[in-house]
Amino acid sequence: MNLRQVLTNSLNVLMMLFGVFMSYKAWGLYTNCESPLVVVLSGSMEPAFERGDILFLSNPKKAIDIGEICVFKIPGRDIPIVHRVIDRHDSPETGGQLLLTKGDNNNADDRGLYQELYVNRGKMWIEPKDVVGRVQGFLPYLGMFTIFMTDYPLLKYALLGGVGLVVFLYE
Amino acid sequence: MTTETQPRAIKVDKSNLLDLKSACDDALKEYLETKGGYKQSHKHTDIKLVLGYLGCAFAGAGSYYGYIHPFELPATKFWTGVSVVLYYLFNVLMMAYAYLVEKDTIFTGSKTTPHGTQTISVGSSVKSYNPYYDIHLHMDVAGSPSSTTSLKGKKSTHQEFSTAFQYWFDEDGVLAQEQFEADIIKFLANTEATHIE
Numbered sequence: 001m002n003l004r005q006v007l008t009n010s011l012n013v014l015m016m017l018f019g020v021f022m023s024y025k026a027w028g029l030y031t032n033c034e035s036p037l038v039v040v041l042s043g044s045m046e047p048a049f050e051r052g053d054i055l056f057l058s059n060p061k062k063a064i065d066i067g068e069i070c071v072f073k074i075p076g077r078d079i080p081i082v083h084r085v086i087d088r089h090d091s092p093e094t095g096g097q098l099l100l101t102k103g104d105n106n107n108a109d110d111r112g113l114y115q116e117l118y119v120n121r122g123k124m125w126i127e128p129k130d131v132v133g134r135v136q137g138f139l140p141y142l143g144m145f146t147i148f149m150t151d152y153p154l155l156k157y158a159l160l161g162g163v164g165l166v167v168f169l170y171e
Numbered sequence: 172m173t174t175e176t177q178p179r180a181i182k183v184d185k186s187n188l189l190d191l192k193s194a195c196d197d198a199l200k201e202y203l204e205t206k207g208g209y210k211q212s213h214k215h216t217d218i219k220l221v222l223g224y225l226g227c228a229f230a231g232a233g234s235y236y237g238y239i240h241p242f243e244l245p246a247t248k249f250w251t252g253v254s255v256v257l258y259y260l261f262n263v264l265m266m267a268y269a270y271l272v273e274k275d276t277i278f279t280g281s282k283t284t285p286h287g288t289q290t291i292s293v294g295s296s297v298k299s300y301n302p303y304y305d306i307h308l309h310m311d312v313a314g315s316p317s318s319t320t321s322l323k324g325k326k327s328t329h330q331e332f333s334t335a336f337q338y339w340f341d342e343d344g345v346l347a348q349e350q351f352e353a354d355i356i357k358f359l360a361n362t363e364a365t366h367i368e
Contacts, residue, residue: 004213004216004217007220007224008216008220011220011223011224011227014223014224014227015223015226015227015262018226018227018230018231018258019262021230021234022254022255022258022259025233025237025251025254025255026255028242028251029248029251029252034242034243129243
């Protein structure tokens with residue numbers, strides 16, 4: 001295989017990967033949401049969402065309403081949480097909001113979660129800036145694939161390596 | 172002991188039209204480069220590679236920018252949008268080049284002959300369910316002032332040939348090199364002959 005063939009095969013692989021990735025970015029721009037696709041990791045929203053469901057998110061301009069299911073991040077914690085908004089206070093001057101959330105399957109609201117880290121002591125509400133996106137739709141079960149990949153990283157590398165090799169050699 | 176290397180027999184699945192075409196394409200390119208004496212021009216491949224890698228470079232740069240800057244900032248959204256548009260633009264340009272300019276060309280090359288510089292462009296195609304190898308040869312001869320014939324200026328000729336695959340492949344799907352080369356030599360001679368008045 002000469003240099004041109006190697007470059008052409010590599011380009012084909014790259015363009016496939018970037019094609020998918022750029023579509024994802026374009027979708028993020030359209031929905032105004034950095035991560036328009038997430039996977040549910042816990043059972044705190046059962047029976048609506050179960051572990052392994054894929055959620056479609058977006059960030060419309062209108063104010064967050066009670067009953068909307070939001071994916072949010074508490075400052076200081078990495079993992080986003082998907083729970084329902086059960087209370088809101090709006091500030092007409094600033095347009096800001098204070099929100100209280102609770103998982104459908106949990107007994108208590110999320111104030112305990114907000115204050116888990118010492119830096120958040122006394123924090124009683126979250127705000128729209130903490131919200132990554134609002135749930136617009138979902139696909140059941142398909143996210144289990146991602147959960148397997150995260151739980152067994154070896155599977156991820158094996159799959160990526162295998163696919164890359166096959167594509168490269170059979171071009 | 173022979174110092175020549177025996178070429179490997181090309182064997183394909185004779186019921187697969189694209190495989191048959193690919194085998195003939197490779198054998199044709201091989202012939203033109205070696206016995207035909209042509210020096211291959213990689214212009215089409217190079218242009219597609221440049222367009223493709225440029226698109227990927229823009230996509231990569233935009234992805235990196237989006238990774239280090241928070242998404243909420245208007246600047247991040249703007250540059251992410253720019254990189255998405257540029258990536259798809261170069262993608263489309265690359266496909267347009269392949270479809271509009273390169274089309275079905277499999278070989279372009281040139282060689283110097285007593286008549287001048289001879290350039291050849293060969294395109295090949297197959298029609299669905301039609302076991303014929305269709306090639307069209309485009310040949311330009313550009314006479315140089317020092318050429319030994321009366322040929323001056325540039326002469327172009329375009330010839331098309333269609334041969335059934337059955338004349339070149341045996342029942343095991345092995346390409347008969349001698350038959351194939353003999354026919355190619357005939358096609359080339361036919362095309363060159365139209366230059367000579």
